[in-house]
Every structure is written in structure tokens, then in C-alpha cells.
Amino acid sequence: MARQMTGAKMVVQALKDQGVDTVFGYPGGAVLPIYDEIFLQNDIRHILVRHEQGAVHAAEGYARSTGRPGVVLVTSGPGATNAVTGLTDALMDSIPIVVLTGQVPTFMIGTDGFQEADTVGITRPCTKHNWLVKETDKLADTIHQAFHVARSGRPGPVLVDIPKDVQFASGTYVAPKSARVSHYQPQVKGDIGAITKLVAAMEKAERPIFYTGGGVINSGPAASQLLRELVDATGFPITSTLMGLGAYPASGKHWMGMLGMHGLYEANMAMHDCDLMINIGARFDDRITGRLDAFSPHSTKAHVDIDPSSINKVIRVDIPIIGDVGHVLEDILKVWKSRGRKTHKDGLAKWWGKIGDWRKVACLSYTNSKKVIKPQYALERLEALTKDRDRYICTEVGQHQMWAAQYLTFEDPNRWMTSGGLGTMGYGFPASIGVQMAHPDALVINVAGEASWLMNMQEMGTAMQYRLPVKQFILNNERLGMVRQWQELLHGERYSQSWSESLPDFVKLAEAFGAKGIICKDPADLDDAILEMLAHDGPVIFDCLVEKHENCFPMIPSGKPHNEMLLGNASTKDAIQAGGAVLV
Amino acid sequence: MSALKIKKGSTSHSAYELRDPNADIVERHTLACIVENEPGVLARVIGLFSGRGYNIESLTVAEIDHTGHMSRITVVTTGTPAVIDQIKAQLGRIVPVHEVHDLTVEGPSVERELGLFKVSGKGDQRVEALRLADIFRANVVDSTLESFIFEITGTPEKIDAFADLMRPLGLQEVARTGVAALSRGAI
Ligand SMILES: Cc1ncc(C[n+]2csc(CCOP(=O)(O)OP(=O)(O)O)c2C)c(N)n1
Ligand SMILES: [Mg+2]
Numbered sequence: 001m002a003r004q005m006t007g008a009k010m011v012v013q014a015l016k017d018q019g020v021d022t023v024f025g026y027p028g029g030a031v032l033p034i035y036d037e038i039f040l041q042n043d044i045r046h047i048l049v050r051h052e053q054g055a056v057h058a059a060e061g062y063a064r065s066t067g068r069p070g071v072v073l074v075t076s077g078p079g080a081t082n083a084v085t086g087l088t089d090a091l092m093d094s095i096p097i098v099v100l101t102g103q104v105p106t107f108m109i110g111t112d113g114f115q116e117a118d119t120v121g122i123t124r125p126c127t128k129h130n131w132l133v134k135e136t137d138k139l140a141d142t143i144h145q146a147f148h149v150a151r152s153g154r155p156g157p158v159l160v161d162i163p164k165d166v167q168f169a170s171g172t173y174v175a176p177k178s179a180r181v182s183h184y185q186p187q188v189k190g191d192i193g194a195i196t197k198l199v200a201a202m203e204k205a206e207r208p209i210f211y212t213g214g215g216v217i218n219s220g221p222a223a224s225q226l227l228r229e230l231v232d233a234t235g236f237p238i239t240s241t242l243m244g245l246g247a248y249p250a251s252g253k254h255w256m257g258m259l260g261m262h263g264l265y266e267a268n269m270a271m272h273d274c275d276l277m278i279n280i281g282a283r284f285d286d287r288i289t290g291r292l293d294a295f296s297p298h299s300t301k302a303h304v305d306i307d308p309s310s311i312n313k314v315i316r317v318d319i320p321i322i323g324d325v326g327h328v329l330e331d332i333l334k335v336w337k338s339r340g341r342k343t344h345k346d347g348l349a350k351w352w353g354k355i356g357d358w359r360k361v362a363c364l365s366y367t368n369s370k371k372v373i374k375p376q377y378a379l380e381r382l383e384a385l386t387k388d389r390d391r392y393i394c395t396e397v398g399q400h401q402m403w404a405a406q407y408l409t410f411e412d413p414n415r416w417m418t419s420g421g422l423g424t425m426g427y428g429f430p431a432s433i434g435v436q437m438a439h440p441d442a443l444v445i446n447v448a449g450e451a452s453w454l455m456n457m458q459e460m461g462t463a464m465q466y467r468l469p470v471k472q473f474i475l476n477n478e479r480l481g482m483v484r485q486w487q488e489l490l491h492g493e494r495y496s497q498s499w500s501e502s503l504p505d506f507v508k509l510a511e512a513f514g515a516k517g518i519i520c521k522d523p524a525d526l527d528d529a530i531l532e533m534l535a536h537d538g539p540v541i542f543d544c545l546v547e548k549h550e551n552c553f554p555m556i557p558s559g560k561p562h563n564e565m566l567l568g569n570a571s572t573k574d575a576i577q578a579g580g581a582v583l584v
Numbered sequence: 585m586s587a588l589k590i591k592k593g594s595t596s597h598s599a600y601e602l603r604d605p606n607a608d609i610v611e612r613h614t615l616a617c618i619v620e621n622e623p624g625v626l627a628r629v630i631g632l633f634s635g636r637g638y639n640i641e642s643l644t645v646a647e648i649d650h651t652g653h654m655s656r657i658t659v660v661t662t663g664t665p666a667v668i669d670q671i672k673a674q675l676g677r678i679v680p681v682h683e684v685h686d687l688t689v690e691g692p693s694v695e696r697e698l699g700l701f702k703v704s705g706k707g708d709q710r711v712e713a714l715r716l717a718d719i720f721r722a723n724v725v726d727s728t729l730e731s732f733i734f735e736i737t738g739t740p741e742k743i744d745a746f747a748d749l750m751r752p753l754g755l756q757e758v759a760r761t762g763v764a765a766l767s768r769g770a771i
Contacts, residue, residue, distance in 0.1 A: 120624060121624075121627070124624065124627060124628060124631055125631055125635055128679065129678075129679040129680075130624075132623065132624075149679055183620075183682055184679050307677065308673045308676060308677070309670065309673035309674045309676070309677050311673070312666065312669060312670070313670055313673075316666070
């Protein structure tokens, strides 16, 4: 049924019809009519952030932890430009978000009007798609299309730019059901011939490995279930990228830990030596592959991805399968079962033996201390004291992020929110707010570095206002730790600008916002301090003073292959040659 | 050795050198994209090429279906086969792009370009220009006592050859449309 209403009302109606319950936003002149409509209703909750970047990361946290698109509403000009980092972050990590921006009225576009920016121009390369809506009659349809594009195929951020006169004018509302059917319908079923070829390779493989990524999580909980079934039925080892943690449980029998630059020794060695690599929903990112011409030299490679442009982009594969992970896994299982559930038992047994040897290296061991809290120890204790709870983990970017990926365990998908592709410092805190909004009763912890955390610390106001009991667990090394580590390894220990000077007193900072602050510097006090944090019903800033010069290992130095990992400080001298230093 | 001594781009073994420079030779491909004629669609295509470092040798665009608002973009690009495959996949990923065809590999095709050439001169030069234009089957679409504008269609190579001949005869200005191309035979 077609209904007449203003553009502003349409926005709210379209969001409701899309099942949106939460919007993260910040008002301004160009979105006032929409804010008026938000004021007049109670179905959609608006969360007033303290910076538009925070709104986008919060929406990302919401989306990652629920699988549903996160929604953002910001004003024109500076509101839109502040959203750019979050959009780019969501694009790199394939996170579905819908950002609505206000724009100057259509008759002022192009005049350099107050708070005018070419928002669709600026955000074209950092969205999956974007639209400028010039007629109110097209507004509802465009918003429905935006949701469709954000969540279909490889998910990603979309943006709808809405001039103020379009918000004021009346037009015809169309419900999602009657909206135009989009031609954009990515292929979800994989080619059965290619799937059969993969199954045949699986039957013969003596050293197979599953290498999984964020695509499994994006495909939905069913994909994770199917992955578990396939891994456990075949008995193949499985490793995952940073983005894919939780798709297969860390307690699972075949779990090898994360791979990549700071991945586990056994995972990287197995990637290097395997004879069949089955990439499911990962994209051969440079953090994973290391030196390309020495990447897994003797393996047959299969790649399942819903985005055809991911296939053969970096690594040429032997068995490409374009499709949705869930659909393809279902077919792989079906074909493998129908052909008699065959695997190469002897080969596999030997392979696991080899993996066992690599595991004995115990690559995550570190030298603990009684005097100072080692960051690894802090995370081990956090893990021990929280792992049985309904827990969601966010991180910032740096050493702490890699340690969190190494020392915390994930049993389920959608429980781990971290900025992978873009590596955005300042992501974690607002993301934790988005997660807590979606899961009010869960324990939400942001494992942070002090420098990253300061980048969006203004969101303490948001956490307090909405009584979101997010726990900010700051591993405070008073350093831009990851930068310092690279300077140590690559730049002759010249620590240029990698100190965190003039840090705030985090306890007082928490108190200034009306939150709780905890400081801990003695390993003996750590457990009690963590328990105190968990017991507090409200936001907590936990200032965990840790060893300042700890390096994050294992590490594949830039320009090196998987089988040349650094395992600890002793092995680092001159490890990275000039050729690697030019890499990021 | 210090990190600073590395020449830019010297990391052929690195994760950033996505193309194996020795693996393949550079090819020229003509791609045809059928796109929704919505604002910004051309910017998306051009932005893709500049953002990812691909080459554009020629690009033409016009609406070909006024009721359905569909345009055809013809891009001539160069790259190794791996890069060409990436370009096609990346084009296909743009939401308003409906179809991507590689006319260079999808069977025989015809390519045509239109050029306008302003040539000025007097006496013998003028006669010679007219004579050559006739050989190339170029039409005179404007003439004054001192100048002609020739219109010529053909392959880009033919238009290049015509330009080379006109240059010594007083070539003043050139406008070229870029390549339009269709596959041969019934679909
Ligand atoms: C917005 C942004 N700016 C700069 C960087 C580069 N960078 C990566 S890690 C890092 C240091 C992070 O320090 P901190 O948050 O204290 O974490 P730590 O490594 O000490 O655990 C920097 C500056 C980045 N990733 N993001
Ligand atoms: Mg730090």
C-alpha cells in the first residue's frame, strides 16, 4: 500500500521496516527533520555518540556481533567526513553497515554551501555502493536497496546521502516488499564440478589444511556449524585468519590456532608444508601470505569466496569456487559423504605427527615475571577469569590486539570484533559500545592499548549516558608498542615518536566521567583487580601497567616465508633484511 | 644494509608485488560493460582503474537504452592476463554494472573509432590533404578557404595512420571518440 509522507518520516519508516532497532548517530543542521521524526517515535533507539567515527565503529560492533547491518545517521559536511575512517574499516573487513548522511538542499548542491561536502564523491571508494537521493519519491526504495546491497554477497558499508529538501518534501513510501527487485544478486551456489574436484583432492590429500577467514562468519551461524561438521568428519587440521576466529571453536580437536604474521608456529608451518590448502572465506591477505613466491610452494590450492575478484587476486589457485561459504560447505559435505567419506588415513596420521612436533616448540611461551605484569600473562588471566561467561571481545590495534588473538580463545562466531584489514586504532572502544547495545546482558571487554584507546576516548560519555557496562582493559605499556617493536627490529632501535607521553591518570579519567577506574601494576594483584572489574555494574577503565618493552612473537618478518618465523628476542638480530623493511 | 638504501619498487619478492612481472606478457583487451546509467557510474569505473593502478587506453560511454537507462562503457586496457582477469572481476563487482564482456577473448569483434581532424593549408598542401582524405574515405564536414574538418571512422590504427599523414599537411586539432566495439555475428 502506497502511503504519502515526508522524506524524514520515510527514513524512520524504512528503518523500522528493515527491522532496525538501534541507530548510532550525531545530529546537525542537514538532518534535523530526521531527528525530529526520531523524537516522535519509540521503536528505534538512537545512541548519541561523541564523534561520528565512534558511531560507525559502534555500528560495526553491532553488525559483527549480530550479523545484522549496523545503522548510522550523521549530518552533512563534517559529519560525513568524520565517518570516512569507519566506512573504510567496514569495507576492508566486509562489515554490513548503512550510513545515512544529511546533505545541503538539492538547489544548493555545488555552491560550496555551509557544511556542504561531496559526500558521495568522498565516500565512493570507501563504500560498497552509495547513493545521492534527489527525489523524495525515490528515498524509501533507495534505503531498501541500500540494505539489500549491504548484506548481499560480500557484505560491506553503503551510504545514502539525503538533501534536506528531500527530507522535508512529501512523497510516496514503498515498503521493502514492494521495492524494486535489485539486479544485484550475487551467486551463492558454488559450481558442483569444482566442488567435486575439491572433494577428490581431499580424498587423496596427505597433508591437507583448512585455512578459513571472516567469510565463514559473514555467511552466518549455519556456515560455522557446517565448517565444524566438515572439519571434524574429515579430521583435517584447521587454522584461521584474525577475522575468522570463533568460526571453529578453539577447544575443537583440530584447531591449530591463528595463522599469519603473528600467527602460531604450527599453523604457519602447516600452511607452508601442506599438499592441499582449502581456503574458505579468506583472501590471501599479505599479513597471511608473507613472501609470495615462497608461499606454500607444494600445495594444491582451493579457494571458496563469494567475491569473484578475490579469486586469483594475489595467489593463483587450482580450484576456484565462487559462492557463499554456507552453501558451498553444504555441497562439499554432501559430495564427500556420497562418495564414501574417504580420506587418506595414513597420510593424515603422519601429518598430525608432524604438527605435534611443531606444537612442541610452544611458540606462545614467554618469560613471566613476578615484578612486572607481562601483557601475555594479563591476557591469560583475563581468559581464565572470563572464558566461561557470555563474553564478547573487542580490540584496538597494536601488540595488544595480536596478543589478544593469541591468548584469548573463541568458541563461537560473532564474539570477536577487531579491525583487521584497515588496522584502525580507535576502533575497539566504540565497537564495544555497539556490541553492548546489541547484547545488553553480556560481558563486553575491549582489550586496548593506551595509545589506541585515547583515539576515541570521548565515547566514555556515550558509555555512561546509556549505562553500557563495557570493560576497557588497557594493556598500558606507555608505548606505541607495535611501532616500537618495528623500530627495534627494523630501524636500529631508534624509537622515533613511539612513546605515549603525558598519559592521563586513567583512574581519575574514569572518575571524571563518573565511571570506575582500576589500576594494577603488580602481578600478584591482577586476579583480584580483574574480578573487581567484572563485578562492577558499569563501565570500567582498567589501567593494566605492563612490561614496556615486550615484543610480540611469533612473527613472520616482512618479506619472509612462513617457515622462517621469529620465535623470540634471541632470533631477531638482523632478521629483517632491507628488502623486507620497505614493506608495511 | 640500511632500509633506506632500498630503491622504491625493488621488492619483487615482496607481498606488495602482486604481479609476477616475468610470468606473462602485457596484452591489450577491449572490455564492454553494460551499466545502469545512474549518476556516478562512470566515476566508479574510472576510480577503479586509477585506485587500483590499471591502465585506460581508451574509454567511451553513452546511453544505449533510453527507456531502461542502460549505458555501454567500452574500455581498452592493457595488462598481463592476471591483471586483465582482475580488472574484469573488479568491474563486475561494481553494483550498477550488469555485464562485463571481454571482446578480445569472446570471439571475433569489430572496433571502430571516430576522429575529427582540422587541417589548414593552402595550394598543393590543401589538395594533397583532400586526396589522402579520399583514400582514407574521410568525409569533409566543414570547409573554409583555408581549412577542412575531416571526419573519419575506422580502427584506432587507421586513425593513427591518418593523423600521421595529416601532420605535415597542416594538422591543427584532433578530436577522437575512443573505441566502440561489438562482437561479430548473431548473439
Ligand atoms: C589510526 C591509526 N594510526 C596509526 C596507526 C599505526 N599504528 C599501528 S599500531 C600503533 C601503536 C598502537 O599503540 P597502542 O594502542 O598503545 O598499542 P600497543 O601496540 O602498545 O599494544 C600505531 C601507531 C594505526 N594502526 N592506526
Ligand atoms: Mg601501548
